[in-house]
Amino acid sequence: MAFNKKLVTGMTLAASMSVLAACGGGSDEGSNGESGEAAEGITIFQTKVEISEQLEAAAAAYTEETGVDVEVIGTTGDDYAQQLQIRLNNGTGPSIFSVENAQVAQRLESYMYDLSNEDMVENIAPDMELALDDKVIGIPYGVEGFGIVYNKEMVDPADIADMDSFVSTLEGFNAEGINGFGLSSEAYFLIGHISNYPFSLQENPVEFMEQLTNGEVSLTDTPEFGEFGEAMEAIRANTPSPLSTTYDTQVGDFAAGKTAMIHQGNWASGMLDEFEVDFEVGMAPFPLAGNDQLAVGVGSNWAVNSDKDQAEIDGAIEFLDWLHTSETGQKFIVEDFGFIPAMTNIEAGDLDPLSQAVLEASNSGETIPWSHNYYPANVIPNDFTPAAESFFVNEDMTGDELIEALEAAWQNAAQ
């Protein structure tokens, strides 16, 4: 019997050891007590990682003004969607999170709080709100745009105003041994952004994409896509393979004058600033099928998690309201985040040339939309990119075959 006592003691020891492992030091971290009291506090989880520090500063300013605690959860960006999904599932979701587009919002519909009746919604620039059915569920971060970013000393915009002259410009650079037009190997920069044009140039892009999913139209029968295939062939024939280029070298080569044009957006100006660029840069439309407009859209949107209790939801809305209406909040958006505002009540700040071009295009309304926000979820990295990689690896794959591959990819992802 003496042993049994020993055994009991032993087991108790073992059990307490594992509990110790669970609790040891738990009390001195003070975190748990904190999160218990901070019922009025809110959490933000968002995908645009470069504004993390500035957002934390904004949160701190807000806390100072109102006493409400705001915690910004970190992410590296790549794992955002996965982490958001896991957090929402286990009930630890953030109060405010970012939603890229309607496709994503659809999937997360049951977590999207209806913001339609909030005051700040009235200030959103026309067509810039994220809506699901009739409900407004997302406040745009800001406006972004992409097109041909060109070196003004090397390229005359008139020489790239239509497809034929664009191609002959490329041939000219190729003969001189200069990279005329740089894409890069990452999904969005290889095919994601540039694939927008043939879609966005349709009369009603969203309707077109629905018809495509339903099999009512076909890419191979749509003339813009035929021309897009030819344009991609011309790019492949006259420039070094984009698969050998990363985003960093693409922008670096442009800044160093080794590349005359790159397909990029106003966000690249941040990186160009880090180089001593000694020439002027401009942004021009990609002249597919006579296109003369920049592609302008919203990169991401703030959404409020409806799965939280009403107090937290109200807290989240108050924070967003403060960010978009108060002077301090607006200053953060324009100056610290560096966004081109998508709200009529916010004045744009001092802008770099690329953002200026996007703002002007946006104000004039002379833009084409971002169709990729309506693509089936993740079709770009999962399906379009392998197709485009095949195209750039196999010289004998034609532009038409690329379009066929994209169509097959679309059908695969839309299922």
Next chain:
Amino acid sequence: MKIIRTWSKEILLLLMALVFLSPIYIIFVNSFKSRQELYENTLAFPQEFSLQFYEAAMARMDFFNAFMNSMYVTVVSVVFIIILSSMTAWMLARSGNKISTVIFMTMIATMLIPFQTIMMPLMQLVTGITRETGIPLYNSLSGLIFMNIGFNAALSVFLYHGFIKSIPISLEEAATIDGASKFGVFWRIIFPILTPITATVAILNVILIWNDFLLPSLTLIDKSLRTIPLSVFYFFGEFTIEWNMAMAGLTLTIIPVVIFYMIAQKYIIKGIGEGAVK
């Protein structure tokens, strides 16, 4: 003749190690370069060895706090892993019954499960436990330690198991006859013999836990709890990364592990020469 042969071997070994290490050279030199310099020549020596990116990286990462968190999590996890898994492995290796074989095989089979397939159920379970029982598994360093023990148990038991088999069983039998309890036999006789493999287990676990990103990123919310790998996210952008900062951050991250490795390997390499092969 012999001297020449020895020397050529030495030089060969050094060359091999240098070639092998060259990618790390890229990390080191580029942690001193500006974005433009980095782009212009990645392989060259930096124009100047200024520590500005290290200072900036440390400030943005809140390095000291992150370092203490990482240190706490790693040390406590590894101590528990060594104690618990060496005991378990010894029992499994020595008892020789069917159940032990089944437990052992199950444990090592789980080493084949990709983390991606269990992370979602795991997080549901962990937050469920936290909600229902109040035991802070979620959003606490202790909870992270608990999960580290669970995830690294299999590897550690596996490593110990293999080496316990090579210890002569007669040692233990002698001690048992002398009346020592199992507990005494293990801690006084077996565990000291296990030192080389304990050092190996310690090294491998320290690295896994110190560098782990995914698990802490899922379980820790509060800024004050961030470990070093989590703090590096400030250098990330939507499309690109501030490589010079990231490399400075990485260099800072691995220095403690390299020091630890150099100390710990002395316990693996006990008395070189007596066990030498050449």
Next chain:
Amino acid sequence: MKNRKNIGWYLLFTVPLLVIFTIVVVIPFVIGIYYAFFDWDGIGANPMVFTGLENFRVLLEDERFLRSAWLTVLFTVLSVISVNVVGLAFALLVTSKLKLANLARTMLFMPYLIGGLILGYIWQFVFLDVFTLLGEVTGFESIFFNWLNNETFALFALVFVFTWQMAGYVMIVYIAGIQGIPGELVEAAKIDGASSWQRFLNITAPLLMPAFTISLFLTLSYGFKIYDVNLSLTGGGPANATELFAMNIYNEIFGYGNYGYGQAKAIVFFIIIAAITMTQVYITKKREVEM
């Protein structure tokens, strides 16, 4: 009484770890198996539809998955061989009496410390720039070119980088094994006039069996579930030519949002791999020399 006592000790030594292990690994895995029988996108609020074995049936016709499984097997076999050959060679070198052995041991181990995105950045640079440069300088352009752009060589690039990363890791396992070999045995063989190759084959290799078991299994398991090297180096490209298994599951679960189907894939692959590797462990364990 003695038997009960032994059971008591047995429980005391094993239960604490097994409890933690069960909570953290076993239970979540079992929950995962449950999900494999549903059509579900992994969003808690969205409907879960029980579909029985449908996910498992579809899987057999999923060409992308079958290709990915095959590539994973190929990658793992190549990696296991190269990692272990290189790692063992390193271990033998650094346990010899060379003066630089100590330094080399640290240097050779360091690559294991570099993971994730930084690793991808460095090696992309090496393949993109250094390899093409080497090709131009040496004239061996058929060997030194950008491997990452070639559907076949991209897989070799993964093996190459994985070997670079893991060789130092298995090296320390082998070192610990070599340390356990009694010096007298080696000396005796030397006196008997055995060449160093004979000594390796007849003494070192058999006594290294436990280290072999461990290293083979470790490389197998890391090879089969490789993810971050895959993601950061090739991202599965070009044209899915290097989309290995873990990445395929990840894309299915979080990319396409087919949570149940992704779990089904994971389970089938797990069963196959576990069967293979458990056989390997069983066989090599049998060959170990008990002292």
